[in-house]
Amino acid sequence: MKNKKLFYVIFLSSTVLWFAASTAASEPSAATVRIKAGAYEPFTDSNGNVWQPDQGFEGGATIERNPELEIDGTKDPELFLSEHYAMDSFSCKIPNGKYIAKLYFAETFEGINGPGERVFSYNVQGHEFKDFDIWAKAGGPERAYIETVPVEVNNGEFRIVFTSQIENPAINAIEIIPKTAAETSKPSAATVRIKAGAYEPFTDSNGNVWQPDQGFEGGATIDRDPELDIAGTKDPELFLSEHYAMDSFSCKIPNGKYIVKLYFAETFEGIYGPGERVFSFNVQGHEFKDFDIWAKAGGPERAYIETVPVEVTNGEFRIVFTTQIENPEINAIEIIPQTATDKSADVSEPAAGQNMPTLKDVFKDYFLIGGALNRGVVTGRDPNAAAIAEKQFSTATAENDMKWQLIHPQLNRYNWEPADSFMEFCEKNNMFPIGHCLVWHGQTPRWVFRDDSGNTLTRDALLARMKDHIMTVVGRYKGRIKGWDVVNEALAEDGKLGSRSQWLRIIGEGSEDKQYDFIENAFRWAHEADPDAELYYNDYNLESSKAKCNGAVAIVKHLKSKGIRIDGVGIQLHSGLSYPSIEGLEYAITSLADTGVKVMITELDIRTRTRGYRGADISRINRESTSDSNAENEQTQQRLAEKYAELFSVFVKHKKDISRVTFWGVYDATSWIGGSPLLFDRNCQPKQAFDAVIKVVQDDN
Numbered sequence: 222m223k224n225k226k227l228f229y230v231i232f233l234s235s236t237v238l239w240f241a242a243s244t245a246a247s248e249p250s251a252a253t254v255r256i257k258a259g260a261y262e263p264f265t266d267s268n269g270n271v272w273q274p275d276q277g278f279e280g281g282a283t284i285e286r287n288p289e290l291e292i293d294g295t296k297d298p299e300l301f302l303s304e305h306y307a308m309d310s311f312s313c314k315i316p317n318g319k320y321i322a323k324l325y326f327a328e329t330f331e332g333i334n335g336p337g338e339r340v341f342s343y344n345v346q347g348h349e350f351k352d353f354d355i356w357a358k359a360g361g362p363e364r365a366y367i368e369t370v371p372v373e374v375n376n377g378e379f380r381i382v383f384t385s386q387i388e389n390p391a392i393n394a395i396e397i398i399p400k401t402a403a404e405t406s407k408p409s410a411a412t413v414r415i416k417a418g419a420y421e422p423f424t425d426s427n428g429n430v431w432q433p434d435q436g437f438e439g440g441a442t443i444d445r446d447p448e449l450d451i452a453g454t455k456d457p458e459l460f461l462s463e464h465y466a467m468d469s470f471s472c473k474i475p476n477g478k479y480i481v482k483l484y485f486a487e488t489f490e491g492i493y494g495p496g497e498r499v500f501s502f503n504v505q506g507h508e509f510k511d512f513d514i515w516a517k518a519g520g521p522e523r524a525y526i527e528t529v530p531v532e533v534t535n536g537e538f539r540i541v542f543t544t545q546i547e548n549p550e551i552n553a554i555e556i557i558p559q560t561a562t563d564k565s566a567d568v569s570e571p572a573a574g575q576n577m578p579t580l581k582d583v584f585k586d587y588f589l590i591g592g593a594l595n596r597g598v599v600t601g602r603d604p605n606a607a608a609i610a611e612k613q614f615s616t617a618t619a620e621n622d623m624k625w626q627l628i629h630p631q632l633n634r635y636n637w638e639p640a641d642s643f644m645e646f647c648e649k650n651n652m653f654p655i656g657h658c659l660v661w662h663g664q665t666p667r668w669v670f671r672d673d674s675g676n677t678l679t680r681d682a683l684l685a686r687m688k689d690h691i692m693t694v695v696g697r698y699k700g701r702i703k704g705w706d707v708v709n710e711a712l713a714e715d716g717k718l719g720s721r722s723q724w725l726r727i728i729g730e731g732s733e734d735k736q737y738d739f740i741e742n743a744f745r746w747a748h749e750a751d752p753d754a755e756l757y758y759n760d761y762n763l764e765s766s767k768a769k770c771n772g773a774v775a776i777v778k779h780l781k782s783k784g785i786r787i788d789g790v791g792i793q794l795h796s797g798l799s800y801p802s803i804e805g806l807e808y809a810i811t812s813l814a815d816t817g818v819k820v821m822i823t824e825l826d827i828r829t830r831t832r833g834y835r836g837a838d839i840s841r842i843n844r845e846s847t848s849d850s851n852a853e854n855e856q857t858q859q860r861l862a863e864k865y866a867e868l869f870s871v872f873v874k875h876k877k878d879i880s881r882v883t884f885w886g887v888y889d890a891t892s893w894i895g896g897s898p899l900l901f902d903r904n905c906q907p908k909q910a911f912d913a914v915i916k917v918v919q920d921d922n
Contacts, residue, residue, distance in 0.1 A: 252399075253270075253396065253397065253398045253399065254273075254313055254315060254379075254395070254396070254397040255270060255271065255272040255273060255394070255395075255396050255397075256272065256273055256274075256275065256276060256277060256311075256313075256394060256395045256396075257272040257273070257274060257275065257300060257303060257393075257394050258275055258278070258283070258303060258304050258305035258392050258393055258394055258395065259275050259283035259284055259285060259303030259304045259305050259393070260272070260274040260275050260283075260285075260303045261274055261275070261595060261596075261620070261621050261893075262274050262595050262596055262597045262603075262891075263597070264299065264300065266296075266297045266300060267296045267297050272300070272394065274844075275303070275305055276313075276844045277311050277312055277313045277395075278305050278308045278310070278311050279308060279309045279310045279311070279312070280307065280308050280309040280310070281305055281306055281307040281308030281309070281389070282305070282306060282307060282663075282664075283303065283304065283305050283306075283664075284303065284304055284306065284626050284630075284666065285302060285303045285626060285627055285630065286301075286302045286303065286304075286329045286630065287302075287630055287631060287634060287636065288302060288636060288638075290302060290329060290363060291363065292327050292329075292363055292364065292365055293363060293364045293365065294359070294364050294365040294366075295365035298365075300325060300393060300394050301325065301326075301327035301329065301365055301393045301394070302329070302393075303393065304329070304391050304392060304393050305391070305392055306389045306390065306391040306392075307385070307389035307390065307391075308383055308390065308392075309382070309383060310380060310381060310382045310383060311380070311381045311383075311392075311395060312378055312379065312380040312381070313378070313379050313397070314377055314378055314379075315374055315377070315378070315379050315397065316374070316377070317374050317375050317376070317377060318373070318374060318399060318400070319371070319372070319373050319374075319399075319400040320371070320372050320373070320374060320379070320397050320398060320399055320400060321369060321370070321371055321372075321397075321398045321400060322345055322346070322369070322370045322371075322372050322379070322395070322396070322397050322398075323367050323368070323369050323370075323395070323396040323397075323398070324345070324367065324368040324370070324381075324392060324394075324395055325365070325366075325367055325392070325393045325394035325395070325396070326355045326358065326359065326365075326366045326367075326368070326391070326392060326393055327355065327359060327362075327363060327364060327365050327366065327393055328355040328356045328359065328361075328362045328363070328364075328391075329362070329363055330391070331631065331668075332667075332668070332675065333356060333362065333388065335356065336354055336356045336357040337354065337356075337357075337387070338356070338387065338388060339354065339355060339356065339387060339388035339389075339391070340352055340353065340354050340386045340387040340388070341353055341383060341384060341385050341386050341387075341388070341389070341390035342383070342384040342386060343381055343382060343383045343384065343390065344381065344382045345370045345372060345381050346370075346372035346373070346374065346379060346380060346381075347372075348370050348372065350368070352386070353390075355391070371400075379397055381395075411558075412429075412555065412556065412557045412558065413432075413472060413474060413538075413554070413555070413556040414429060414430065414431040414432060414553070414554075414555050414556075415431065415432055415433075415434065415435060415436060415470075415472075415553060415554045415555075416431040416432070416433060416434065416459060416462060416552075416553050417434055417437070417442070417462060417463050417464035417551050417552055417553055417554065418434050418442035418443055418444060418462030418463045418464050418552070419431070419433040419434050419442075419444075419462045420433050420434070421433050423458065423459065425455075425456045425459060426455045426456050431459070431553065434462075434464055436470050436471055436472045436554075437464050437467045437469070437470050438467060438468045438469045438470070438471070439466065439467050439468040439469070440464055440465055440466040440467030440468070440548075441464070441465060441466060442462065442463065442464050442465075443462065443463055443465065444461065444462045445460075445461045445462065445463070445488045446461075447461060449461060449488060449522060450522060451486050451488075451522055451523065451524055452522060452523045452524065453518070453523050453524040453525075454524035457524075459484060459552060459553050460484065460485075460486035460488065460524055460552045460553070461488070461552075462552065463488070463550045463551060463552050464550065464551055465548045465549065465550035465551075466544070466548035466549070466550075467542055467549065467551075468541070468542060469539060469540060469541045469542060470539070470540045470542075470551075470554060471537055471538065471539045471540070472537070472538050472556070473536055473537055473538075474533055474536070474537070474538050474556065475533070475536070476533050476534055476535070476536060477532070477533060477558060477559070478530070478531070478532050478533075478558075478559040478853070479530070479531050479532070479533065479538070479556050479557060479558055479559060480528060480529075480530055480531075480556075480557045480559060480904060480906055481504055481505070481528070481529045481530075481531050481538075481554070481555070481556050481557075482526050482527070482528050482529075482554075482555040482557070483504070483526065483527040483529070483540075483551060483553075483554060484524070484525075484526055484551070484552045484553035484554070484555070485514045485517070485518065485524075485525045485526075485527070485550075485551060485552055486514070486518065486522060486523060486524050486525065486552055487514040487515045487518065487520075487521045487522070487523075488521070488522055489550075492515060492521065492547070494515060495513055495515045495516040496513060496515075496516075496546070497515070497546065497547060498513065498514060498515065498546060498547035498548075498550070499511055499512065499513050499545045499546040499547070500512055500542060500543060500544055500545050500546075500547070500548070500549035501542070501543040501545060502540055502541065502542045502543065502549065503540065503541045503543075504529045504531060504540050505529070505531035505532070505533065505538060505539060505540075506531075507529050507531065509527070511545070512549075514550075526577075528577075528906050528907060530559075530858075530902070530906065530908070530909075532855065538556055540554075559904065577907065578915050579612055579613050580613045580614065580615075580914070580915075581613060581614055581615035583915055583918050584615075584882070584918065585615070587872070587873060587876045587879075587918070588872070588876060588879050588880055588881055588882055589615045589616040589653050589880065589881040589882070590613075590614065590615055590616065590881070590882045590883075591610075591614035591615055591616035591617045591618070591652065591653070591881070591882075591883050591884070592610060592613075592614055592617060592618070592883060592884040592885070592886060592887045593617070593618045593619075593620035593657075593824065593883060593884070593885045593886055593887075594606075594610060594617045594618070594619065594620055594643060594646065594887065595620045595621060595622075595886075595891055596621070596622055596639050596642070597891070598610055598646070598887060598891070599639075599642045599643045599645070599646040600639075600642050603891070605888070605905040606887040606888060606891055606905070607646075608905075609887050609888060609901055609905060610646075610650070610887055611650050614650075614652060615651075615652060615653060616652055616653040616654070616655065616881055616883060617643070617646070617647050617652045617653075617654055617655065617883075618654075618655040618657050618706075618823070618883050619640060619643045619654075619655070619656060619657050620657070620885070620886075621664075622639035622640045622642075622643055623640050623643070623656050623657055623658070623694070624657070624658060624661070624664045624665075625659075625661070625664065625665040625666065625669065625690065626664045626665060626666050627639065627664075628640055628694060629666075629690055629693075629694070630666060631666075631668070632668060635693065635694075637697065640698075644698060644701055644702070648701070653703050653704070653881075654701065654702050654703055654704075655702070655703070655704050655705070655706065655823075655881075655883070656694075656695070656698065656702040656704070656705040656706065657705075657706045657709070657759070658705075658706035658707070658708070658709040658759065659690070659691050659694065659695070659705060659706070659707050659708070659743060659747060660687065660691075660707065660708045660709065660724060660739065660740075660743045661708070661709035661710060662710070662711075662719070662721060662722040662723060662724060663709075663710065663839055664839075669683075669686060670683065670723045670727065677727065678727060679727075680727055680728050683724070683727045683728055684728060684738075684739075684742060687724075687739070687742065687743065687746070688742070688746050691743060691746040691747055691750060692746060692749070692750045695746075695747050695750035695751050695754065696750045696751070698751075699750065699751040699753075699754075700751065700753065702751070702754060703754065703755060704754060704755035704756070704757060704788070704789070705747055705751075705754055705755070705756055705757065706757050706758075706759040706791060706823070707743050707744050707747045707756045707757060707758065708739075708740050708743050708744070708758050708759070709759045709760070710759070710760050710761065711724075711725070711740060711758075711760070711776070712760055712769050712772045712773065712776075713769075713772075714762060714766050714768065714769055714836075715768050715769070715772075716766070716768035716769050716770075716771050716772030716775070717772065718736055718737075718772075724739040725739060728742075737776070737779050737780075740758075740776060740779075740780070741779075741780065741783060741785055744756055744780055744785050744786060744787055745785055748785070748786045755788040755789060755819075756786055756787055756788050756789075757787070757788060757789045757790060757791050757821065757823075758773060758776055758777070758787065758789075758790050758791070759790070759791035759793065759823055759824075760773060760790075760791070760792075760793065761793040761794075761795055761824070761836060761837035762793075762836055762837070763790075763792045763793075763809045763813075764792055764794060764801040764805045764806040764808075764809040765800060765801045765802075765805050765835070767805070767808060770808065770809045770812055770813070771812070773790050773813065774812055774813060774815075774816055777790060777813070777816040777818055778816060781816070781817075787818060788818060788819055789818045789819035789820065789821055789880065790813045790818055790819075790820060790821070791821045791822075791823030791824075792806075792809055792810070792813075792820065792821065792822055792823065793822075793823050793824035793825075793837060793885075794806075794822050794823070794824065794825045794868070795824060795825075795826055795828070795836075795837040795885070795894075796825070796826065796827045796828065796864065796868065797827060797828045797829075797830075797831070797835060797864075798827065798828070798829060798831060798857075798860045798861065798864050799831065799864075800835060803867065803871060806868070806871050807871060807875070810871070810875045810878055810879065811875070811878070813878075814875075814878035819878070819879075819880040819881075820875070820878045820879050820880070821879065821880055821881040821882070821883070822872065822879065822881070822882040822883065823881070823883050824837070824883065824884075824885040825868075825882060825883060825884045825885060826884060826885045826886065826892060826894060826898035826899060827861055827864055827865065827898050827910075828847055828849075828894060828896055828898060829849045829851070829852045829857050829860075829861060829896035829897045829898065830847050830848065830849040830852075830895070830896050833846065833847070834846075842893075842894060844892075844893070844894060844895040846895075847894040847895040847896055848895035848896060849895060849896035849897070852895075852896040852897035853897060853902075857897065858897065858908060858909050858910070859909065861897060861908070861909070861910045862908070862909040862910040862912070862913035863913065865900070865910040865913050865914050866910075866913040866914065866916065866917055869882075869913075869914050869917040870917050873917055873918065873921050884899055884900065885898075886898070886899050887899070887901065888900075888901035888902065888903065888905050889901065889902050889903045890903045900914060
């Protein structure tokens with residue numbers, strides 16, 4: 222079906238701005254799916270295509286290879302430097318239709334020494350590939366091979382099933398390309414930009430054109446002195462005209478979701494302080510009461526931008542203003558479609574460019590507050606996330622780049638560059654840096670537990686390997702990393718040490734007096750490597766399982782009885798809209814604090830999906846398993862805000878015991894889970910939840 226052209230009719234009047242779109246309907250279209258298996262962040266290839274991080278796999282584990290490894294036969298060797306292995310299947314939801322599936326492979330495991338040593342089978346949408354040998358297909362190790370399969374999807378799901386034969390199956394990337402990519406024909410909306418009080422268009426520093434004053438009911442306009450200096454903006458001229466004493470603003474726009482930005486600055490010489498201009502306004506059902514520009518901006522002649530996510534369902538956007546003390550006034554209005562690709566005045570630095578409260582300032586008298594930072598944040602590849610972190614956070618945790626498989630991928634090789642970038646970012650921005658993590662059963666390469674012959678290491682050999690790793694990593698960052706998650710997730714839900722941990726099985730299982738040996742030695746050696754660093758135990762579900770919390774208490778007491786330093790316990794707090802209970806959270810905080818250590822909230826997020834597994838086992842959780850089609854709707858966002866407010870009320874109540882609160886990510890697109898888990902949305906805009914968290918402190922004062 223040929224697409225009809227899209228037409229916009231724009232009619233300008235003194236009261237209404239019309240945006241109308243018409244188009245013929247067309248069939249649903251499919252986008253190309255690109256997944257970089259084993260990756261933790263998006264990857265852009267040499268053609269500019271963006272590959273999404275690891276998702277869609279059932280079972281197995283991930284690993285990243287030496288970034289200096291050379292992969293032959295490809296323009297994009299980095300695409301082959303991470304993998305998902307030992308998986309049972311891969312699946313994703315896509316529209317029915319015909320596709321070309323490309324499966325990307327390279328044999329990079331140092332334990333495979335020739336053809337026939339890794340053989341597996343897989344089935345791609347009914348196409349069977351038996352006795353598949355990457356080495357044989359590619360013609361050797363470290364060589365790219367791409368298997369291309371034409372497929373048809375007729376039940377809304379693309380699926381690959383893997384079967385192990387000799388060694389585990391492994392894959393580097395998956396690409397699913399519609400055979401005939403249909404052009405989209407859904408009505409689209411343009412960004413609306415109005416410079417209130419202006420008589421002619423204005424072009425800002427990003428090249429965006431703002432239309433002159435229109436759409437207001439009532440009131441009057443005024444221009445200010447062009448030499449007036451407006452602080453806190455790249456575009457001071459935007460704030461040098463205003464519409465005041467108006468009853469409302471409205472414009473006709475297509476139905477859909479938008480980000481609305483309202484621009485204010487107090488420039489009237491008759492206002493001498495806060496409280497002298499107070500008014501209320503309602504933006505598409507979002508109420509703002511007792512609004513004081515001076516108080517919001519922190520003084521006169523300072524820019525302040527109020528950001529509001531809205532949904533239009535009747536073809537009209539509307540703001541209603543109510544006078545309280547002095548007249549309402551506004552300098553500019555921007556209405557941005559949430560799917561817009563055009564560059565608005567603040568999109569390049571969303572939360573950082575706005576005059577809004579900062580978490581680190583609001584909570585400075587309570588506890589440190591921060592987030593887990595991935596490689597894209599600290600290297601500047603994700604400047605929006607970096608801007609949020611720089612402005613909002615007083616502490617940061619290395620999300621992945623200090624885990625064993627990334628920082629120490631091979632026996633005699635360390636990969637320092639990503640972790641060094643994390644340190645440099647923290648030091649540049651005066652953040653309290655947390656190293657995560659030294660000893661964990663997850664994301665630890667298999668070679669750690671094996672000798673040169675592939676046999677399981679002895680207890681003494683594994684202890685020696687652990688000591689070498691801890692002394693080397695902690696020693697490198699001595700005096701710079703302020704706190705280390707020394708041991709991560711050692712407990713099962715019953716409060717006993719988890720038997721699936723090879724650290725426990727090899728070093729301490731089967732002997733009551735040795736069960737804590739791997740934990741003892743990890744803390745002892747970390748302290749030896751840096752006597753000034755704080756040392757923590759970190760785990761999930763401590764707030765929902767009293768038995769598990771009691772197990773953490775037992776670890777603290779055991780270490781203290783041996784005279785071994787432990788400074789704190791991290792409650793990860795991967796939460797949901799309906800959990801944890803206040804009782805369970807307070808039990809965990811007070812029980813751990815009673816042992817004399819600090820309590821920290823270390824991996825905070827809130828799952829908006831209301832079904833499924835509630836824990837944080839990485840073998841059971843990913844973006845797809847926690848996706849939520851209702852995550853962005855107003856009811857969900859309201860519940861998210863209420864749950865965050867509830868949790869932070871507990872943190873504030875127990876501020877004498879809590880030293881740090883860390884979100885697991887910066888904004889939703891950087892989260893390890895789907896849905897809407899953090900305070901900033903996928904456009905890097907603060908949500909209702911952000912305001913709810915700030916309000917907890919305002920109410921406390």
